[in-house]
Amino acid sequence: MQAANLSQATLNRAAGVLRHASKLRPQLAIVLGSGFGPVLERVEAAKEIPYAKLPGFPQPTVQGHAGKLVLGTLGGAPVAVLSGRAHYYEGHSMAEVTFAVRVLAEFGIRDLLLTNAAGGVNHRFRPGDFMRLTDHINFMGANPLRGPCPPGLTRFLDLSQVYDPALGGLLDKAAKAARVRWHRGVYLALSGPTYETPAEIRAFAHWGADAVGMSTVPEAIVARHLGLRVAAVSCISNQAAGLSPHALSHDDVLATAKDASRHTGALLEEFARLYGRP
Ligand code: HPA
Numbered sequence: 153m154q155a156a157n158l159s160q161a162t163l164n165r166a167a168g169v170l171r172h173a174s175k176l177r178p179q180l181a182i183v184l185g186s187g188f189g190p191v192l193e194r195v196e197a198a199k200e201i202p203y204a205k206l207p208g209f210p211q212p213t214v215q216g217h218a219g220k221l222v223l224g225t226l227g228g229a230p231v232a233v234l235s236g237r238a239h240y241y242e243g244h245s246m247a248e249v250t251f252a253v254r255v256l257a258e259f260g261i262r263d264l265l266l267t268n269a270a271g272g273v274n275h276r277f278r279p280g281d282f283m284r285l286t287d288h289i290n291f292m293g294a295n296p297l298r299g300p301c302p303p304g305l306t307r308f309l310d311l312s313q314v315y316d317p318a319l320g321g322l323l324d325k326a327a328k329a330a331r332v333r334w335h336r337g338v339y340l341a342l343s344g345p346t347y348e349t350p351a352e353i354r355a356f357a358h359w360g361a362d363a364v365g366m367s368t369v370p371e372a373i374v375a376r377h378l379g380l381r382v383a384a385v386s387c388i389s390n391q392a393a394g395l396s397p398h399a400l401s402h403d404d405v406l407a408t409a410k411d412a413s414r415h416t417g418a419l420l421e422e423f424a425r426l427y428g429r430p
Contacts, residue, residue, distance in 0.1 A: 158247050162208040167258040169206055170232070174199040174223040178230035180427055181261040182420060183237055183252075185268035185367060187387045187409025190417040191226070195233055198224035203236065206255070210238040210248045221252075227425030232261060241344035241366055246296040250374040257378040263319060264375045265423065266384040267416070269409045270365035271347070271392035271400070273357050274337060279391065280412040281333040282419065284323050285315050285384040288369050289340040289361055296370040297377055309377050319383035319427075326422035332415045337362025339386060341369035350394025364392055385419070387412050 176199075184191060192198075203209040203219035211219055219236040226233070234252055238244045253264065270283070277283065301307045320336075327334040340356050342348065344366035348356070356364060363386050375382045389405040389412070390396070398404070 195224040229428030270363040270386035274362040330418040
């Protein structure tokens with residue numbers, strides 16, 4: 153894979169494309185993971201910008217992840233919605249995986265809602281449930297802040313509170329209104345692309361993980377470094393390895409995420425509505 157040019161100049165050009173595409177200047181951005189796609193149907197007056205038109209944006213390669221950025225309003229609130237994300241397991245560098253977040257910050261986004269599909273480690277979680285992240289365990293083996301530290305940013309970032317309690321409170325309210333099965337818990341991120349072994353899942357449960365997945369944490373770390381508030385939601389697409397008699401497959405994960413996606417539109421629209429008028 154060819155290394156992308158992710159210089160500050162590229163970043164400024166991408167933010168410039170967004171400024172030219174629409175007059176909207178949203179403060180909220182939402183990254184859609186597997187199963188959260190139907191949210192796009194609820195975005196009004198949408199202006200779609202394919203990632204191919206955004207300098208530095210990697211093209212997602214995974215089924216279930218289109219690649220476009222949508223500017224519009226959701227529940228009355230201006231939003232930037234990213235449909236499709238670059239994953240570390242695809243071979244992208246951490247800088248590529250988190251580039252979109254840096255562009256969003258440059259564009260003026262203040263608050264970031266990250267969504268994903270995840271395996272349930274907590275034995276009370278069932279496919280189709282949702283979990284708001286209260287914290288995470290970074291077990292990806294890499295940190296997106298490794299390397300030179302941009303001037304003006306802290307070298308050793310405090311992560312005692314990655315996920316913002318006020319935004320989390322709005323998510324709790326939205327979940328109630330959307331009548332979804334709702335949990336709060338700890339997300340453990342791995343690089344993938346393999347699913348875990350049952351022994352790993354037993355170990356992660358001891359560590360305090362409630363769900364496992366292959367995304368979100370790099371974006372959350374970079375967003376916090378840039379001073380954005382962050383919230384995150386997992387759609388529990390399956391019970392993690394060893395907790396059910398079934399082998400795991402990406403098709404099953406997508407199928408459950410698609411089934412649960414009936415609720416994701418209502419959940420995120422309600423969140424955006426509350427965000428606009430808390
Ligand atoms: N493990 C890791 N990532 C996942 C899973 C899982 O079980 N389900 C969806 N993403």
